[in-house]
Amino acid sequence: xxxxxxxxxxxxAYGMVLFIISIGLSVTMGLMRVINLAHGAFAMIxxxxxxxxxxxxxxxxxxxxLAAIVGTVIIAIPVERFLYRRIYGQPELTQVLMTIxxxxxxxxxxxFAFGPTLKTIPLPQMLQGxxxxxxxxxxxxxxxxxxxxxxxxxxxxxxxxxxxxxxxxRATVDNAAMAASLGVRTQVVYAVSFAVAIGLAALGGVLxxxxxxxxxxxxxxxxxxxxxxxxVGGAGSIPGALIACLLLGAxxxxxxxxxxxxxxxxxxxxxxxxxxxxxxGLAGRFR
Amino acid sequence: MNTxxxxxxxxxxxxxxAVTNNVSIGMAAGDRLALIGPNGAGKTTFVNLxxxxxxxxxxxxxxxxxxxxxxxxxxxxxxxxxxSFQVTxxxxxxxxxxxxxxxxxxxDGKAGRMSGHYSAKPAVMKEVxxxxxxxxxxxxxxxxxxxxxxxxxxxxxxxxxxxxxxKVLLLDEPAAGVPQLETTRIERALDQLPKDLAILMIDHxxxxxxxxxxxxxxxxxxxxxxxxxxxxxxxxxxxxxxYLGSYANAGSAA
Amino acid sequence: xxLSTQSTTGHGQAAAPRRTDRGVIGAAAIVVFGTAGYFVxxxxxxxxxxxxxxxxxxxxxxxxxxxxxxxxxxxxALFGAGAxxxxxxxxxxxxxxxxxxxxxxxxxxxxxxxxSGIVVLRAHGLxxxxxxxxxxxxFQExxxxASAWTGGSDGLSGIMPDAVFGRFEFxxxxxxxxxxxxxxxxxxxxxxxxxxxxxxxxxARGVKEDPxxxxxxxxxxxxVMIRMYIISxxxxxxxxALSAISxxxxxxxxxxFTLSAETLVMLVLGGxxxxxxxxxxxxxxxxFEDTVSAANPFHxxxxxxxxxxxxxxxxxxxxxxxxxxxxxxxxxxxKGRDGA
Numbered sequence: 111x112x113x114x115x116x117x118x119x120x121x122x123a124y125g126m127v128l129f130i131i132s133i134g135l136s137v138t139m140g141l142m143r144v145i146n147l148a149h150g151a152f153a154m155i156x157x158x159x160x161x162x163x164x165x166x167x168x169x170x171x172x173x174x175x176l177a178a179i180v181g182t183v184i185i186a187i188p189v190e191r192f193l194y195r196r197i198y199g200q201p202e203l204t205q206v207l208m209t210i211x212x213x214x215x216x217x218x219x220x221x222f223a224f225g226p227t228l229k230t231i232p233l234p235q236m237l238q239g240x241x242x243x244x245x246x247x248x249x250x251x252x253x254x255x256x257x258x259x260x261x262x263x264x265x266x267x268x269x270x271x272x273x274x275x276x277x278x279x280r281a282t283v284d285n286a287a288m289a290a291s292l293g294v295r296t297q298v299v300y301a302v303s304f305a306v307a308i309g310l311a312a313l314g315g316v317l318x319x320x321x322x323x324x325x326x327x328x329x330x331x332x333x334x335x336x337x338x339x340x341x342v343g344g345a346g347s348i349p350g351a352l353i354a355c356l357l358l359g360a361x362x363x364x365x366x367x368x369x370x371x372x373x374x375x376x377x378x379x380x381x382x383x384x385x386x387x388x389x390x391g392l393a394g395r396f397r
Numbered sequence: 398m399n400t401x402x403x404x405x406x407x408x409x410x411x412x413x414x415a416v417t418n419n420v421s422i423g424m425a426a427g428d429r430l431a432l433i434g435p436n437g438a439g440k441t442t443f444v445n446l447x448x449x450x451x452x453x454x455x456x457x458x459x460x461x462x463x464x465x466x467x468x469x470x471x472x473x474x475x476x477x478x479x480x481s482f483q484v485t486x487x488x489x490x491x492x493x494x495x496x497x498x499x500x501x502x503x504x505d506g507k508a509g510r511m512s513g514h515y516s517a518k519p520a521v522m523k524e525v526x527x528x529x530x531x532x533x534x535x536x537x538x539x540x541x542x543x544x545x546x547x548x549x550x551x552x553x554x555x556x557x558x559x560x561x562x563x564k565v566l567l568l569d570e571p572a573a574g575v576p577q578l579e580t581t582r583i584e585r586a587l588d589q590l591p592k593d594l595a596i597l598m599i600d601h602x603x604x605x606x607x608x609x610x611x612x613x614x615x616x617x618x619x620x621x622x623x624x625x626x627x628x629x630x631x632x633x634x635x636x637x638x639x640y641l642g643s644y645a646n647a648g649s650a651a
Numbered sequence: 652x653x654l655s656t657q658s659t660t661g662h663g664q665a666a667a668p669r670r671t672d673r674g675v676i677g678a679a680a681i682v683v684f685g686t687a688g689y690f691v692x693x694x695x696x697x698x699x700x701x702x703x704x705x706x707x708x709x710x711x712x713x714x715x716x717x718x719x720x721x722x723x724x725x726x727x728a729l730f731g732a733g734a735x736x737x738x739x740x741x742x743x744x745x746x747x748x749x750x751x752x753x754x755x756x757x758x759x760x761x762x763x764x765x766x767s768g769i770v771v772l773r774a775h776g777l778x779x780x781x782x783x784x785x786x787x788x789x790f791q792e793x794x795x796x797a798s799a800w801t802g803g804s805d806g807l808s809g810i811m812p813d814a815v816f817g818r819f820e821f822x823x824x825x826x827x828x829x830x831x832x833x834x835x836x837x838x839x840x841x842x843x844x845x846x847x848x849x850x851x852x853x854x855a856r857g858v859k860e861d862p863x864x865x866x867x868x869x870x871x872x873x874x875v876m877i878r879m880y881i882i883s884x885x886x887x888x889x890x891x892a893l894s895a896i897s898x899x900x901x902x903x904x905x906x907x908f909t910l911s912a913e914t915l916v917m918l919v920l921g922g923x924x925x926x927x928x929x930x931x932x933x934x935x936x937x938x939f940e941d942t943v944s945a946a947n948p949f950h951x952x953x954x955x956x957x958x959x960x961x962x963x964x965x966x967x968x969x970x971x972x973x974x975x976x977x978x979x980x981x982x983x984x985x986k987g988r989d990g991a
Contacts, residue, residue, distance in 0.1 A: 145777055196964060202776060203722045204963055207919055210912060211959030218953025226949075326949065334784050334908065341781040375792035378785040382770060385782055389774040448867070474869030486867070488860035491853070499853045503868045508850045509878075515850060561868065 116246050117363055123252040125359025126259025127321055131314030131332075132339040133266060133351050134307025140346015141283050141303055142198055147209040149311055150333045151216040156182045156312025157324035158220060161229040171234040175316050182312035183305050190304045213329045221326040229324040231316060255317050262310065266348055279303060283346055342384050344391025353392055357384075401426045401595050402478070402565045407456035409446055409619075416442045417453070418619040424565065424595040431610035431627070432599045435640055439619040440599045441483055444567050448480045449473050460565065477564030481554045481571055483599075489543040493534050493553050496542070497525045500560035524560070531586050532556045533579075548579040555586055566590070568598040572605055580605065615639065674844045677927060681840055685833035689826075696825040698941060700897045703832040706933040707839060707890030708910075709917050710926060711760075714883040716915070717923035718847060719876055720859030722780055723771060724911050725787035729884040731794070731906030732763030733891025735807065738901040739800055742809040749812045749821075749831065753892045760888015761881050763790070768880025772873065784908060791906040806902040810895055821896070828897035835893055839886060843926055846882070855879055859924075916955065920962055922969025931971045 135149040156178035164174030193212060197205045237254050240247040270276035281289040282299045290296045315324065322332055335358075343354030358377065365376040384392070402424040409417040416439045424430060434440055445451040447458055449470040458466045465473050487496065498515040501524055502508040515521050529535045532552040537545050542553065551571065558566055572580045580602075587596065587609065600606055606613065606627070613630045615623035617639035623630055630636055688699050708730045715721045736759025740746040746755065767786045774782055794801045801807050814820045819827045846852055854875045857865040862872045895901050904910060913936075921932020936955075944951035966973045 139777070145780065193960065201722075202780065203716065203919070203923075204967065206722060206724070206780065207916070207959050208963045210916070211956045211963065214952045214956030214959065216956075218949045218951075218956060221949035222953070330909070334788070337777075337784070338781055341777050345777065372796055373792045374788060375796065378788040378792065381785040382782060382789065385778050385785070386770070386773045389778045391778075450863075469866075469871075471866045471869050471871050474867060480867060482864075482867070486861050486864040488857055488864065490860060491856065495853060499850065499857065500868050502850045503854075503870050508854050508870060511849045511851045512845045513850070514848050515853075557868065 112245050113367070117367055118360070119243070119246065119248055119252075121360040121363040122356070123248075123255050123359075124321055124363055125355040125357075126256045127314060127318035128335065128339055128359060129259050129314075129352055129355040130255075130262050130317060131311050132336045132343075132355065133262065133348065134310040135336055136340045136343060136345055136347065136351045137266075138304055138307045139340055140344075141279070142194075142300060144194065144198055145202055145205040145209065145337075146194075147206060147333050147337065148212040148216065148329070149307075150331075150336050151213045151329035152182050152186055152308045153311040153315030153318075153332075153336075154220065154324060154326075154328040155185060155216065156315035157231065157319050157328070158224055158229060159312070160231045160316040160319070161324060162224075164231050165229070171232070171237070174231060175313065178312045178316045179309045182315075183309050186308040187301075187305065190301065194304070213333060217326045217329050220329075224326075226326055229319075231319045231324070249320075251317075251320055255321075258313075258317055262313075263348065263352055270348065275299075275302070338381050340391070342381065342388075342391055344388075344393040347391070347393040350391055350393030399425060401428075401461060403457075403459045404447060405457045405459075407443070407446055407458070408454045409442060409451065410454055416619050417446060420456075420616070420619070420621055422597075422614055422621065422624070424597065426564075426593040426595055428595045428597075429609055429611045430595070430597045431606040431613045432597055432616060433601070433603075433606060433613060433630075434616035437618075438616040438639075440616055441569055442619075443616065444480060444569050444599065447567065448478065474561065477562070478567070479558050479561045479563035479565070480567040481558050481569055483569040483573065485547070485550045485554055487542045487550055487553060487557075490541055492537075492539050492541055493529060493545070493556070494525055494538040496553060497528050497556055497560050498522075500557045501525065504561050528556050528560050531559070531589055533582050548575045551575045552579055552582060552586075555583055559586065559590065563594060566594060566596045568596065568600075570599050570601070572600055572602055584608065674841075674848075677844065678837060678841055681833065681837050685837070688833075689829060693824070696829040697897070698937075700825055700829045700832045701894070702934060702937045703829075703836050704890040704894040704897065705914065705917070705937060706836065706930055707893065708887050709914050709921075709929045709933045710839065710843060711883040711887035711890065712914055712918050713923060713926065713929040714843070714855075714879055714886065715876075716918065717925065717929070718852065718855040718859060719879050721771065721876065723783040724780060724908065724915065725767060725771070725783035725785070726883075726887060726914065727906055727908075727910040728767050728787045728790040729760045729763045729887035730891040730894075730910070731790060731901075732884070733757065733760035733888025734895045734901045734905045735759070735794060735801055735891070736888065737892035738807045738810050738895040741812060741895075742807060743800065747811055747813045749815050749896055752812060752896055753835070753889065756888045756892025756895065757885045758888070760884040760886070760891060762884070763888070764880045764882070764884015765877070768877045768884075772876050772880070783911075787906065787908050787911050791903055791908075794906050795903055801901070801903075804903055806900050808900050810899045810901070812896050812899070821899075825897065828893075832893050832897065835889060839889060840926060840930075843886070847926065851875070851878070856924075913955075916959055918969075920958065920969055922972030922975070925971055925975070927975075928969050928971035932969060935970065 131153045135146060138144065139146060159181040160174035160178040163169045163177040164171055189212065193208060197208045233251055237251040240249050241253055270279060278289065278294045278299055281292065281294055282296050286296050322328065339351060339354050339358060342358060343350035361380045362377045365372060400423045405421045407417055407420045420443060432440055442451065446453045449468055457464060460476055460478055463476065465476060465478065498521055499508060501521055502515060526535060529538055532555060534549060534552055534556060537549060542550060551574065555571060571583055575583065598609060610627055613623070613625065613627050614621055615630065615636050622635045622639055623633050692699060708726065711729060712723065712726045715723060733756035737752040737756035740755040741752055746752060770786055771779055771783045795803050812821055815827060815831055821827045854865065854870055858872050858875050865872055891905060894905065917932040917936040918929050920936055921930065922928025940951060943954055962969065968976055
């Protein structure tokens with residue numbers, strides 16, 4: 111029982127980090143119908159910004175998080191404007207190639223600028239140490255990740271279901287042409303959603319740095335994981351992404367506990383089974 | 398006459414809307430049937446149900462006595478149930494010659510061959526040229542389909558259907574968007590088809606329908622409301638109502 | 652599914668007889684460049700052989716991506732299956748006759764093609780892409796776990812192929828391996844050339860351009876794609892076997908996502924839907940890689956990325972496809988329609 115609870119806590123922390131990073135990808139893929147393999151690259155950029163601000167400049171964790179989000183979004187805006195807009199509505203292969211290309215460039219540049227070593231983001235006093243849950247202790251920053259994941263899920267739910275922007279977003283997801291004819295400026299909706307998605311990726315990159323360490327190959331190493339989350343959850347669905355992250359987090363963590371020598375074998379086996387059974391994802395609307 | 402093709406009690410609901418409601422149509426060899434009806438009557442849905450592109454909720458489709466209801470579209474095609482598409486569906490980067498050759502090879506069960514080029518087979522090339530000539534496409538044999546005019550693409554749809562040697566041919570608005578010259582070509586091509594073939598044509602061009610059909614079926618709101626001769630259809634009160642709505646009632650009452 | 656903007660115009664089939672000539676030219680080009688490579692780069696034959704085995708994988712990807720329109724990021728599974736198949740046959744079963752090893756590789760590749768085809772073709776779009784990625788990871792993890800057979804992360808060694816036809820020993824300079832590779836490539840090219848021009852090749856193009864139309868002709872789309880996956884597996888497996896024979900080791904990187912992605916990039920760089928595009932793309936990519944990555948692997952990555960973006964934006968038909976389209980336009984403008 112203790113083991114089960116223990117795995118559950120780790121799975122929850124991992125799943126929540128996955129969620130924070132992937133939810134933006136899910137929303138943009140559901141919205142713009144674009145297969146984006148470069149999402150992880152933006153999470154990585156966030157990690158570098160935070161590390162640079164918090165460690166090299168010594169500005170503290172909060173400033174680091176803020177710098178990560180703002181800096182990454184500023185980088186992402188021209189990328190969206192000049193590269194992504196060219197591939198909306200294009201065949202999948204084109205989208206795959208363009209976004210892999212962006213990823214490769216980001217990796218190369220990150221290495222050139224920061225070197226191949228792991229970058230740490232020093233935690234503030236508050237998040238160091240651990241909390242006793244009764245049956246085990248858990249690192250405080252993991253608890254913090256879980257809380258952040260829940261806050262993000264709640265905030266996104268509120269944004270999409272309860273605000274005017276959310277109404278426009280949902281209309282555009284359902285039928286972009288119709289929404290446009292009703293006066294929704296879909297280009298603005300796209301741009302804002304993209305910015306929010308990238309901001310969340312950066313946030314996730316920083317919060318998850320303890321689990322998914324920041325280094326140049328980060329963008330390639332976890333590219334697939336994020337894509338899998340979206341595919342399993344169903345593009346464009348917040349509950350779908352949440353379920354997918356918790357499920358995949360649980361499978362991955364359990365696999366590592368009981369059969370570490372199999373690596374990610376069971377993770378990918380589960381992916382094949384789930385995607386074959388639910389080709390549109392657990393709650394999908396993509397295609 | 399023997400029934401070649403029979404649809405019985407076909408039903409399909411999209412949500413609460415009955416798009417095909419208990420439709421039964423039988424066709425014998427040599428039938429020339431026009432399926433007409435107002436927009437949204439469910440004509441294309443009917444064709445999609447018959448060809449297997451949509452699954453019916455209930456009902457049966459039989460071809461030469463064989464139940465084909467559960468079969469995949471390709472399996473029905475192999476048994477001689479051929480359709481054309483309302484909106485042209487062709488291979489944009491292939492030439493008309495390649496289209497027709499592929500259809501012929503597929504019909505003869507030779508499309509799976511992994512060697513040889515169709516142009517080396519005199520019998521295939523002869524049939525390709527004949528088919529393209531009938532539809533006036535011979536000059537365009539080597540252009541890519543994306544480079545030829547829409548009207549000519551419609552003719553190529555007919556050419557493909559002909560090359561597949563159907564027993565039952567379903568033409569979904571073959572003349573829609575086609576200039577007059579090509580319409581004449583389509584009619585002439587249809588005239589040259591074997592007489593024992595059963596053809597069901599959907600079209601809105603009533604002149605074409607009257608020249609072509611020996612029998613007319615009218616579909617309205619997913620239900621067959623008329624099945625009879627072209628002469629009788631214009632006089633039928635329910636057909637007038639279906640097409641003209643309450644104006645017909647008002648007109649006849651006055 | 653639809654990749655139509657990516658296809659080259661190279662296979663528009665304007666005039667059938669002329670195409671045959673071009674097939675002969677292609678075969679002749681392989682012989683000429685193969686011979687030239689032998690004499691111009693005598694110290695680099697290992698690299699050239701490596702390029703040939705990779706080229707076979709790129710050709711295999713072209714069969715499913717360029718001809719059938721399936722976007723895949725997991726095709727190295729087929730290559731790796733061939734490499735491990737040939738390698739395990741030699742290292743564990745004493746099958747060291749190179750032609751037999753090659754055959755084992757082809758068979759293993761075909762089986763891997765069948766398996767991944769069955770999985771990948773279950774879905775479309777994003778789901779299909781994710782399935783292809785899951786397949787390659789699954790293969791790699793399985794190979795890693797079965798280290799008794801595969802050597803795990805240390806790689807499979809102890810592959811000692813006999814002399815070809817009992818006469819030509821695999822020498823230190825890689826001369827035999829290189830000649831063997833060129834011969835395999837030549838045979839494969841001729842067979843694939845026949846395949847893509849055959850009725851079956853037309854069916855495959857039909858799958859890519861409009862599967863609904865193809866089904867309305869009575870063809871089974873699924874069956875065409877599965878058959879193509881098996882053939883693709885045979886070609887990729889051949890490449891894997893060549894790699895195992897020439898390098899005498901097989902590593903987990905032959906079953907990697909990275910190799911899958913890189914070879915897809917090579918294909919797109921050269922141009923999808925054309926055998927020449929696949930070959931040109933591989934040679935250009937790998938020569939640059941060898942030159943640049945020797946200096947700094949990360950610069951290389953930046954360059955590949957920029958190259959990819961440039962190809963997508965400015966030359967979606969790839970190097971060969973763009974050149975072929977240019978010459979086709981010019982010859983058309985010069986001669987008008989020849990209608991032959």
